[in-house]
Amino acid sequence: MLRQLDIESLIEELTLSEKISLLAGYDFWHTVPIERLNIPSVRVSDGPNGIRGTKFFNSVPSNCFPCGTALAATFNSDLLVSVGELMGKEAKMKGAHVILGPTCNIVRGPTGGRAFESYSEDPILSGHAAASVVKGIQNENVVACLKHFVCNDQESERKAVDVIITERALREIYLKPFQIAVRDAYPKAMMTAYNKINGVHVSQNKKILQDLLRKEWNWDGTIMSDWHGVYSTKESLDAGLNLEMPGPTRFRQELQTTHAIQTNEIHRDVIDDNVRQILKLVNESFKAGIPDDVVESPNPSKEAEELLRKAGDESIVLLKNNENILPLPKTATGSIKKIAVIGPNAKAAQDSGGGSASLNARYKITPFEGIKSKLNDGSIELTYALGAYLDRNLPDVGQLLVNDKGEKGVTGKFYKNEPGAQDRELFEEFLLPTSRLFLSDFKSDKLDRNQLLFYADFSGYYIPEESGEYEFGCSCLGTAQIFVNDKLIVDNKTKQVKGDAFFLGLGTREERGSLKLEKGIKYEVRVEFGSSPSYTLNKAALEGGGVFFGIQKKATPEEAIKEAVQVAKDADVVVLVVGISKEWESEGFDRPNMDIPGHTNQLVEEVTKVNPNVIVVNQSGSPVSLPWINNVKGFVQAWYGGNELGNTIADVLFGDYNPSGKLSMTFPVRLEDTPAYVNFGSTHGQVLYGEDVFVGYRYYEKVGKQVLFPFGFGLSYTNFEFSNLHVTSDEENVYATVHVSNVGKVDGAEVVQLYVEQEDPVVMRPVKELKAFNKVFLKAGETKKVELSVSIKEATSYWNGYKNKWQSTKGKYNVFVGNSSDNACLTGEFETEKTYFWLGV
Known part of the structure; x- marks a missing residue:
């Protein structure tokens, strides 16, 4: 029999102190339990494109889904219900009662940092996509928390910016996806946006939360804040913001809130009303049937992989196919005997955008691996060149380092005292899949609870594939030094310079050093790290801090392009895999422009000069500038494709899947052509939604503006x-x-x-x-x-x-x-x- 709380009886039994405690999280991922009354904790997890679970550091691997704009590009509501159902199943495997997603904000402009996480520039497509995913999640009796309600459409000053908008634009464009999802799928929870609307933060906006959401839409779910998105005590409670997240509370401390109640600043009924919604969420959480002692686990099922691949296949959009250059043959023909795969994203797995949407993917298939897997008979020769660097910082080397046993990964050894200390005490050891190590939630029962200062050596053996000069680099939130065979190569400890590393840009800039390495020789790489209290720039840094480190063969842009041009010249067909990555498209900041960073555009231009048969595969969650588009025969928009991205790209390139994706947003010719161009971002804490209801194709059609590729467009290998x-x-x-x-x-x-x-x-x-x-x-x-x-x-x-x-x-x-x-x-x-x-x- 399904357990359910008697909510009204509990409201009578709960003390005022207990009621107040329920109105904020216990920690980053849990609500407060009341053991005396058998009220359990509810666990939430990030989930726009995969269920991370409760850890950033050394998290249990997850399946990564294609990004939101990719899922919307399928235009397949039934498929998105299945996607939601898989998310629900995996949430239960991570012990999560609530998925913090989907995201259905509007892609107002192509440079928005979280555009990839949303669905579309069109509110109808966004709403139906969101409703389908919500249905799927809740079919598994897991709660979907629709976000970010509403107008969180940029990252620039996202917690402070005041959205100045007409009621008509708010209703017709920005609220409409939420309205459709409430009507068709009834998400059981809603997360408020960070921003203000017309002068009032959404998390304390009675007009939005009470008058519209609850009364007009007749919605009765639980409203929670975005993380640290609460700005008041009385106002947010009066507005019906039921749950402040994360915990411990910043605004709902017992002493201050009790005082406000006792002085009639806050009505007791307001407290009860908010508590009632938390208890409803607890009742909803029982339906998932998650055991109290659940151990987080991955989902390695074949069915999951097949669905991820199907979703990825259907999301890819074929935008140009001159002379039917696609699909490519798998066996040598008279005209195609050698295929060159070139580009910074060819051997990188751009599975997702950055920020809270990113996770520890259970596996990743690169485009090069996917393409190689199609050429089984060996009759077509496959060649490769990098061509251009994309990484903002040196690339993750987690899968390039090995330990003494030959296992891939970074060995992390944790100590209570600093390097060189006598009788240094090792208290934890891990083999980690990445060299991008965020330790904000690192915990050990061998450390005192309040001991934030600790040290770690992150090490592994690096075996270069080529001889030459190699760069080593690291940024940190704490202190770090890189040693190669015990020689100090990078010092980010004694002289630190502020940069933009880590979630909130609290860390240092990347410091680099270089060393000549010989092909095939094994080098020991060791990063000596001190946690956030050792940081010299900000003593209020995030708990354990973190370090990102990487290694890359040093080459000038000219040298990299020259090598790629030679490889392209010798090939019959070139597949150029380009685009951006989570370092450039992420929560926390907006892109400054639509350009692909670095020298990618120059690479494409030079390659097209020596080979007429060029196909470009672009990976991004939103539009990028394409100055060379008239010089290439084929163009494929592949988004951030999750675990199966390399396989899905290859499926489309070789015709194993006939592309059926349609653009979920317009690709403009220039950023200057976009409707929000003159109004995007924050100006002295305000952003004017001056384009009103004319967002995306609504604007381009109204003013007769030519675009590169229109909304809803996509080609096929048939007619x-x-x-x-x-x-x-x-x-x-x-x-x-x-x-x-x-x-x-x-x-x-x-x-x-x-x-x-x-x-x-x-x-x-x-x-x-x-x-x-x-x-x-x-x-x-x-x-x-x-x-x-x-x-x-x-x-x-x-x-x-x-x-x-x-x-x-x-x-x-x-x-x-x-x-x-x-x-x-x-x-x-x-x-x-x-x-x-x-x-x-």
Whole structure:
């Protein structure tokens, strides 16, 4: 029998002190338990693209899913339900009752640091994607915590910035994905955004949390803050922010809160109302059936790998395929006997963007590995060159170092006293998969609870593949020195300089040193680290601190490009794997521009001069500048693809999967063309959403601006035809049927997109707006009738700021159906008989 708390009885039994304690977290991942009354703790976990669990340092490996913008590019709601179900299963394996996700903020501009984590520039696609993932998660009886409610669409001054926005834009664009998810999937929890809206922080905004979310939308879940996203005691409690996270509390301490209650600054009913929602969350957590003594574990199942690969396959968007250069052959032909794979992302696994979305992936397949696996018969020669460096800092060498047993990884030995101390005491030892070591949550029962100062040696043997000059580098939150065969190479201890390393940019800059190494020789690399109290720049640093270190063969950009050009010249086809990474696209900061950093653009330009058969595979969570796009025959948008990224890229390149992804956002020609260009970021603590409702394709179509690749666009290895559009309506819904035919020679999938335009709008409206979509799989030569429907109020309404209600206006509406926002060529119409106003979901 399912255990459930008697909430009203408990509210009577709980002491005031116990009630107050429930209103903030116990630690980073748990709510406060009340053992006296058998109220257990609820565990939460980060989860936009994988379930990390409760640890940053030495975490239990997780499956990494494609990023949000990639999942939305599938345009496959059923698939996203399955994705959510897998997330729910893995949450239970990590002992998590609540997944902190999905994220359904709007990709307002291409440079937003967390754009990759959201779904789309379009609120309808975002809302349906979020609803599907929420359904899947909650099908497993795990709570989905939809975030970040609302307008957390940039990282610049994210905790302080005041979003200045019209009510119409707020309703039609930014709230709409949350509204759809509440209507269709009812997430049991919601996380507030860091930012203000029109002068008030969302976490203490009664209008947003009480009047709109709870009363107007009739939603009754638990509201929690983003981490350290609370700015008051009374105001946040009055607004119905039920849970301050993480713990221990900063604003809901017992003494101060009790005083506010006793002096009638805070009403006792307010405390009870907030406690009631926490107890509801506890009751929801029982449904997952997670044992109290659960041990976090990974999910190595074949079914999980197959779903990750399917999601990755369907997310990839083919944007250019001149002369049908793709798919590539797996066996040598008359014209293709040698394929060159070049680029900074070719042998790197860009599984996710950075920040709280990143995790310790259980495994990663690089694009080079994926491509190599397709060429089994050996008739095609595969060559490689790096071509250009991408890393902001020297790359992770966790999988390049080995220990005495030949095992890959970094050996971490932890000590209570510093290097050179007599009788140095070793108290912990680990074999770690990465050299990017964040120790903020490092704990050991062999250390006193309050002992923050400790030391660690991180070591391994490095065997270079080439002779030459090698660079060694490290940044730290603490102190660090790198030794090679006991020789000091890098000193980030005695002279430290502030940089932007680590979660909040608290760490040092990367310090570097170099040394000549010989091919095949084994070198012992040792990093001597002191935890955060040893840091010379900031004594208030994050607990254990951390160190990132890397190694890379030294080469000038000119030398790297020259080598790549020679490799390209000798090949029949070049696959250039480029883009950005979690070092450039991450929580905590926005990109300064759309450019791919470093010398990648020069690399592409030089390679295209010596080989006409170039295919570029780009990995990014949002658009990048493509100044060379007219010089390449093929272009593939591959996003951050999770564990299976290399396999999914290869599946599409070699035709094992016929690409069916569609762009979840517009790729503009230039950053200066984007609707938010003059208003993005923070100016003296404010950001004006001056583009109003004209976000993404709504803007480009309204002003007639040419784009590089439009919203909803994506090619296939087959051809589809649309015919026989038939549109009908009744008092509740609009219905459309259309015949879709696969007129090519390859099985494939097409996305049918339905857009609506009001014929004579009474207010300025977009040219057309996406209202429904459906993905259909067709064998070569097959035709299917596809049905789409949307409610009249969803298809026709805009927000009337005078009435403060949605308005559906009497009149004619045009329907456009096609396979992208700029190729919706079939038209129909419907007519409504009356104007009416409404509220709710």
